[in-house]
Each structure stands twice: as structure tokens, then as C-alpha cells.
Amino acid sequence: xxxxxxxxxxxxxxxxxxxxxxxxxxxxxxxxxxxxxxxxxxxxxxxxxxxxxxxxxxxxxxxxxxxxxxxxxxxxxxxxxxxxxxxxxxxxxxxxxxxxxxxxxxxxxxxxxxxxxxxxxxxxxxxxxxxxxxxxxxxxxxxxxxxxxxxxxxxxxxxxxxxxxxxxxxxxxxxxxxxxxxxxxxxxxxxxxxxxxxxxxxxxxxxxxxxxxxxxxxxxxxxxxxxxxxxxxxxxxxxxxxxxxxxxxxxxxxxxxxxxxxxxxxxxxxxxxxxxxxxxxxxxxxxxxxxxxxxxxxxxxxxxxxxxxxxxxxxxxxxxx
Numbered sequence: 296x297x298x299x300x301x302x303x304x305x306x307x308x309x310x311x312x313x314x315x316x317x318x319x320x321x322x323x324x325x326x327x328x329x330x331x332x333x334x335x336x337x338x339x340x341x342x343x344x345x346x347x348x349x350x351x352x353x354x355x356x357x358x359x360x361x362x363x364x365x366x367x368x369x370x371x372x373x374x375x376x377x378x379x380x381x382x383x384x385x386x387x388x389x390x391x392x393x394x395x396x397x398x399x400x401x402x403x404x405x406x407x408x409x410x411x412x413x414x415x416x417x418x419x420x421x422x423x424x425x426x427x428x429x430x431x432x433x434x435x436x437x438x439x440x441x442x443x444x445x446x447x448x449x450x451x452x453x454x455x456x457x458x459x460x461x462x463x464x465x466x467x468x469x470x471x472x473x474x475x476x477x478x479x480x481x482x483x484x485x486x487x488x489x490x491x492x493x494x495x496x497x498x499x500x501x502x503x504x505x506x507x508x509x510x511x512x513x514x515x516x517x518x519x520x521x522x523x524x525x526x527x528x529x530x531x532x533x534x535x536x537x538x539x540x541x542x543x544x545x546x547x548x549x550x551x552x553x554x555x556x557x558x559x560x561x562x563x564x565x566x567x568x569x570x571x572x573x574x575x576x577x578x579x580x581x582x583x584x585x586x587x588x589x590x591x592x593x594x595x596x597x598x599x600x601x602x603x604x605x606x607x608x609x610x611x612x613x614x615x616x
Contacts, residue, residue: 314360314361316513316514316515317360317363317509317515317593317595318465318513319465319509319515320355320359320360320509321475322465322472322509324352324356324474325471325473325476326469326472327351327355328348328352328440328441328474329470329471329472329473329474329475330474332400332441332442332474333442336442337403342400343400344400345380345398345399345440348398348400349381349589352475353366353368353589363594363595364591364593364594365572365591365592365594366577366589366590366591366592367572367575367577367589367590367591369582369587369590370588379395379397379427379428379435380438380588380589381394381395381396381398381588381590382395382396382431382587382590383590383593384592385512385514385529386569386593386594386595387522387562387594387595387597388573388594389564389565390523390526391526391565392434392526392558392562392563393431393433393434393569394434394436395424395428395433395434395435395436395587396436397420397421397435397436397437397480399439400439401441401443405499405502407439407498407501407502409421409437409483409486409487409501410487410496421480421483421487422484425480430584431583431584433557434533434557435479435537436533437480438475438478438508439502439505440475441473442474444473445473445503449502451503453506456535456536459535461532461535462511462532463510463513463515465510465513465515466507466510472507472509473505475508476505476508477507477512477536478501478502478505478506478536479504479538480537481537481539482501482504483501486501506532510532512532514595516528516529522595523562526561526595527561527562529562530561531561533558572592
């Protein structure tokens with residue numbers, strides 16, 4: 296049996312006692328992504344596509360998080376018209392943090408198709424991502440699938456966010472933890488505008504500014520704390536993530552807050568379409584207000600048990616603490 300197979304069995308065995316945290320699962324999936332993509336580009340082609348990686352992530356989240364997660368999958372042709380792969384909500388049934396996510400896979404040369412025009416609409420995908428995130432009260436981000444190692448000079452943004460207390464401490468000494476990172480869509484939009492003005496699109500600079508998704512979306516910042524504390528930590532980390540590239544259109548700092556200020560006061564009250572999904576069966580979801588391929592709801596309410604099991608093995612090996 297391969298390493299990944301042993302990892303899945305180990306994780307399943309742990310789940311019979313206690314479900315792993317979202318942070319653990321995202322960390323493990325980042326390592327899986329890193330190695331699958333690296334091997335596909337350099338040893339065992341072809342490399343997996345963005346849709347294959349996203350489908351794998353959805354399957355793993357459903358498997359490991361059990362009844363803490365609800366996943367609604369819609370017509371994937373609709374995604375091509377609106378600029379997002381996922382809508383992700385981390386919530387406690389009354390409040391939450393919502394992300395509108397567009398996935399981008401690194402090529403063998405380390406480039407991403409950021410400047411993508413949606414077929415049949417002549418619309419810029421990044422602009423659509425920004426517009427539609429606002430309509431569903433989400434923060435627009437890119438999820439980068441990566442396969443090369445960062446050096447010390449590449450980790451400045453992560454170090455600054457960590458020193459400010461905005462990232463969780465659940466990391467490992469393994470470059471594969473950067474296999475899945477989050478990046479501000481506002482930062483991508485500013486880089487695309489720079490490209491229109493005759494400059495090269497700086498893929499490496501954008502990659503350097505992205506942060507490991509488990510450290511932004513961690514549900515275990517306050518192990519003995521409340522779900523509101525967990526959500527507040529996620530909201531603060533997301534705000535720090537998307538601040539670079541935000542348009543400085545107003546001298547009033549509050550008006551310049553991300554996406555109309557939806558996270559200005561911390562986790563926001565769940566919008567109506569998310570409440571309806573919480574009440575719906577996964578097989579019969581109500582139509583989303585803005586089409587998307589998948590909507591995922593992760594419940595961090597206080598009555599759900601979760602902890603850092605650190606039982607995942609294989610692509611990323613957690614440091615024993």
C-alpha cells in the first residue's frame with residue numbers, strides 16, 4: 296500500500312475517536328497537492344488539472360470532516376460564466392466568514408493563468424470574481440496550487456502576518472505546506488491592470504504574497520475558546536490577506552475596508568442564501584444567488600468536537616510537539 300493509502304487509513308482510524316480539525320485537513324491536502332503537482336510536471340506527466348485538484352479537495356473535506364461540512368455541487372458550466380470555483384463559508388450557524396474562491400494551478404514554469412477572459416463573454420475573470428463576491432457578501436480570493444519551494448526571502452509576507460498574530464501556529468517544517476495558498480483577488484486585479492499598462496505580470500511576486508490556506512482558515516486558534524473566537528481569528532487573518540492591492544478610493548479607512556466592509560466588525564451575520572443551504576438537503580439545494588460550481592459550509596459551532604490529531608502522514612509530516 297502506498298503512502299497516501301496509509302495516510303487515509305490513519306486519518307480514518309483517528310476519526311472514529313475524534314474528527315480532525317479543518318486546519319489539519321487543509322495542511323495535509325496542501326502537501327498532497329504539492330507532490331501530486333510536482334510529480335506530474337517533472338516525473339510522471341501529465342500534471343493534474345485544476346478541476347481534478349478541486350474535486351480531490353472536496354472529497355477529502357467531506358470524508359474527514361463528517362457532519363461538520365455540507366457540500367452543494369451545482370452545474371459546473373455555470374462557473375465559467377462567473378469567475379469562481381467555490382463559495383466557502385466557515386460558520387457557527389449564525390455568523391461566519393465567506394470566501395469566493397478561484398483556483399489557479401502553477402504551470403511547470405511557475406506561471407498562473409491570472410489574466411483569463413471568460414469564453415463567450417469577453418469578460419475578465421478576475422473582475423467577475425470581485426463583482427460577484429460582493430453580491431454574496433464574500434471575500435474574493437485565489438487559491439493557488441503550487442509545486443516549488445520557497446526560500447527565506449520568499450516568506451516575508453507570511454512572517455509579517457505571523458508576527459502580527461494573524462496566522463495560526465500550526466505549521467510544519469516542510470515546503471510542501473505551501474502546496475495550497477490563498478492570495479488576495481484585489482492584488483491579482485492590480486497586477487492585471489499593471490500588465491495592461493505594458494508591464495509583465497509578476498507571477499513570482501504574487502506567489503510570494505500568498506499564505507498557506509490552513510494558517511488563514513484555521514479552526515483551532517483557540518482550542519478552549521468559543522466558536523466566535525475562532526471565527527474572529529479567521530476574519531482577522533482574511534482581512535490581513537486581502538489588504539494588499541485594495542483600492543485606495545477613499546480617504547476614509549472604514550470605507551476602504553474589504554468588500555464593502557463586510558468584515559469590518561469581525562464575522563458577519565450569515566446571508567439568507569447560506570441560511571437556506573444550512574436548512575437544505577445536499578441533494579436538493581436551492582439555486583445560488585450567483586452561479587458557482589460548489590458551495591461548502593464548514594461548521595465550527597461549539598457543540599462540534601475537534602482537535603489537532605496530527606495523525607496525517609505522507610506528504611506533510613507534522614512536527615511532533
